[in-house]
Amino acid sequence: MRELRNHGGEILNRVQRGEHLTVTRDGAEIAELVPLGRPPQQISVLINRRRLIPRVDPVALRADIDTVIDQSI
Numbered sequence: 001m002r003e004l005r006n007h008g009g010e011i012l013n014r015v016q017r018g019e020h021l022t023v024t025r026d027g028a029e030i031a032e033l034v035p036l037g038r039p040p041q042q043i044s045v046l047i048n049r050r051r052l053i054p055r056v057d058p059v060a061l062r063a064d065i066d067t068v069i070d071q072s073i
Contacts, residue, residue: 001025 004011004023015021015033023031 001023011021011033015035018035020035021033022029023033
């Protein structure tokens with residue numbers, strides 16, 4: 001706890017860079033400091049990204065796969 005109190009900003013910078021730290025009090029683990037996950041994406045952003053993905057022709061895809069896979073195995 002002392003290090004967290006005295007160097008809080010520095011410790012939070014380490015967590016922000018991806019470190020997972022454990023907080024102890026009198027040698028007993030009492031908390032974990034971990035970076036938060038990525039913020040959720042807005043649905044409009046996801047929809048726009050989906051529009052950028054090229055369409056796949058399943059027949060052509062199968063034909064391409066068949067040309068590279070050894071059918072004798």
